Amino acid sequence: MHIVVIGGGITGLSAAWELQKRGIPYSLLEASHRWGGKVISSKLEFDNARFLVEGGPDTLITRKPEAWDLANELGMLDQITNPGSEVSGTYVLDNASLHPLPVSPTRFITTPLLTLRGKLRMLAEPFQPARRDDHDESLADFVRRRLGQEALDKFIGPVLGGIYNTDPEKQSIMVSAPVMREMEKEGGGLFMGAIQSAFRGGKKKKSNKPRFISFKDGLEAMVNELVRQLTGDLRLNAQVVSVKHEDDQYQISMSDGSSLLADGVIFATLANQTSALIKDISTEASQQLSTMRQQHIGTVSLVYRESDIPAKPKVNGLMIPRREKRMIDAVTFTSRKMPERSTEGYAVVRVFIGGGAPEMVEYSEDRMIEEIKRELAELLGITAAPQTWKAFRWEHGFPQADVGHLKRVDEIEKLLPPNLTLAGSSYRGIAMPDCIRQGREAAAALSLYLQGA
Ligand SMILES: Cc1cc2nc3c(=O)[nH]c(=O)nc-3n(C[C@H](O)[C@H](O)[C@H](O)COP(=O)(O)OP(=O)(O)OC[C@H]3O[C@@H](n4cnc5c(N)ncnc54)[C@H](O)[C@@H]3O)c2cc1C
Secondary structure, eight states: OEEEOOOBHHHHHHHHHHHHHHOEEEEEOSSSSSSSSTOEEEEETTTTTTEEESSSSOOOSSTTTHHHHHHHHHHHGGGEEEEOSTTTEEEEEEEEEEEEEEOOOOHHHHTSSSOHHHHHHTTTTTGSSOOOOOOBBBHHHHHHHOOOHIIIIIIIIIHHHHTTTTTTBBHHHHOOOOOHHHHHHHHHHHHHHHHHHHHHHHHHOOOOOOOEEEEEOOTTHHHHHHHHHHOEEEOOOOOEEEEEEEEEEEEEEEEEOEEESSEEEESOOOOHHHHTTTTOHHHHHOOOOOTOEEEEEEEEEEEEEGGGSSSSOOEEEEEOOGGGGOOEEEEEEHHHHHHHGTTTTTEEEEEEESOOOOGGGGSSSHHHHHHHHHHHHHHHOSEEEOEEEEEEEEEEEOOBTTTHHHHHHHHHHHOTTTEEEESSTHHHHHHHHHHHHHHHHHHHHHHHHHHOO
């Protein structure tokens, strides 16, 4: 039995890891010259200053256990770092002014971001009727129903829209925040659900895991460790161009003219990439995958002298709602969140692009940096030029999960033979732990199927 995994991002690597643990022979094929896909940690150096920046993900949530568990299996728990809470010092832009996110009771009462009416509507959340079915809805509809329009416009929409680089009116709640629907279903609402889970948490043995984690050498350390411990057939610069039936097997052809035979295939590639690969297997599945939207996304880490950053307000992060019509979507002060990754006397600012102004991701680097400099000057008063920077971008690289997405994925999978499986950020959750879970589940299901269990 031989299984081929297409795509060497975190999903494909996790699938290969699961196959190896089960003793199943596998090949892992990656089109580019490096492993990890969007997981990319990069060193920046100039003069005597050194920085570690992340191109894609920078933290892992531990409420989803898969990344922690994998780190444990790989023997990496001693490399884990705690980047602290994601929301402290985070501001939101409203009508061109910065407001701290009203996450504490005092901030909530005093914030000018919400009117009194908006605050009262939020406080009335426990009295809203609970929806207890499993039907999907948009993030926006959910927040409007539970907390009101103002909470959506001013506070929760920008945060969730920023995290998922998406329009909350289109984004499926069941993909992005199913935990909120669970709280409503089981506890009757967000407030009651939070109390119940705190009560359950109090009864459980206290966990020593931080809420968010990273690794000392960046998240790519997990990719490097996986590659180090994987002993199967691993190939870089191996771009798959077609997958075709060949008797009871599949023929996987690569761009260099070589090919492989497989008894089962895991597509750990984005929907649009998978669509092109399966057109000879199922035109309908291929067509449906091609209609799944994939947004541009990019990040740029810029290094400034600390003295060039205005002392006030002390911003750790800034969320920029799309209605503000800016060229950038969010800003994180990495050097404040993870000071050990930077040299004293410097500030590292990570800027997210591609949501509000997708064209930014296609600009030349010079033009992109000029736009970012202008935005940082207008929004945060940073008028100095950066000392250096590093840009990362993915055109059509960020999958969007519209309302009804999970049902669509189920339907597409039914169109495929059982020995071809889909896994990764386009399908059942976009965060790294979701990708690890999907890669491993696909590998486990395929091995059991092929072993006739
Ligand atoms: C800016 C940004 C910030 C993020 N922040 C976080 C965060 O803080 N925390 C978090 O948990 N998640 C975060 N995410 C999400 C997470 O990083 C991604 O969803 C995840 O890394 C995707 O992994 P993947 O393996 O499914 O896909 P990818 O990383 O896209 O990998 C797919 C791989 O398939 C390869 N491939 C494509 N076509 C072929 C082919 N024909 N043949 C062979 N190989 C092929 C590609 O080259 C690529 O390497 C972030 C993502 C981005 C972009």
